[in-house]
Amino acid sequence: MTAIYGVLGWPVAHSRSPAMHNAAFAALGLDALYVPLAVPPARLPAAIAALRTLDVAGANATLPHKSALIALLDQVEPAALAIGAVNTIVRDGARLLGANTDAEGLARSLQYAGVGLAGMRALVLGTGGAARAAVVGLAGAGVERIAIAGRRRDQAQQLALELGAHCAPCALDACDLAALPPALLAACDLLVQATSATLGDGADAQAFAASIALAELPAHAVVCDLVYKPLHTALMRAASARGLRTVDGLGMLLHQGALAFERWTGQPAPLEIMRRAL
Ligand code: NDP
Secondary structure (H helix, E strand, C coil): CCEEEEEEECCCCCCCHHHHHHHHHHHCCCCEEEEEEECCHHHHHHHHHHHHHCCCCEEEECCCCCCHHHHHCCEECHHHHHHCCCCEEEEECCEEEEECCHHHHHHHHHHHCCCCCCCCEEEEECCCHHHHHHHHHHHHCCCCEEEEEECCHHHHHHHHHHHHHHHCCCEEEEEEHHHCCHHHHHCCCEEEECCCCCHHHCHHHHHHHHHCCHHHCCCCCEEEECCCCCCCCHHHHHHHHCCCEEECCHHHHHHHHHHHHHHHHCCCCCHHHHHHHC
């Protein structure tokens, strides 16, 4: 019988996950199908009940369901609880388990790009869901110190407080995005842009990129923007012009999907085929 997988979202038509996973299933000759599942927020509990009834083999979740899912599953992994978001549902017999592959997906994306994370000092811009996943993912991969920069400093401080215990021994600090200390930038090996400010590449995105003092970063620093529309954001273009290495956000999307695929099928994900499908 064909195994059914899907992505729960609202809206969900834009999602690239069906193309990516169906290409992977076809490449490995698996009898499986991955479909978009358009679920309004009020119907999420009924949708989870339907996954159980229909024996759906596994699922992903995207906006706006990642947080609400936590209360609806049988068990949620510690990293997903710390991040406050589930992006992958794994079936274990009759039980539905919640995981978050965004965090490890970012770490893998950087590692595949040749960035050795152990012992690094990182700066994460933003305090939303992507920033939370980035902090947990980088800490889990051995980053030594992470500064979280928010346009509201109290939010960055709150995040550092909330994630501190989960991320130990990695040390978390908070700072003001509008006043990044030059000494912090000078000691930064990796800058992760996790706000939505570079989305769309309009005048605001250009102004945001220009406001980050990339000239203060050391020459070996890597700049990764989690936004992948456009693929080469204004911040990445500015970093390249300064001679810094950049990593795009599509890698995180690919690797979070690959990690989910591996959890569901127990098989290594065909990365190149999935990348091409994206
Ligand atoms: P959220 O809406 O949860 O958070 C957005 C964050 O961006 C908030 O901290 C917000 O600050 C900040 N922000 C927005 N505009 C500005 C600005 N002009 N200046 C400074 N800060 C700003 O979104 P997510 O965290 O879920 O996602 C952020 C981006 O990351 C998305 O645009 C998405 O494209 C990308 N992403 C990529 C993924 C990947 O796989 N590559 C996965 C998930 C997300 P405030 O709270 O003050 O409003």
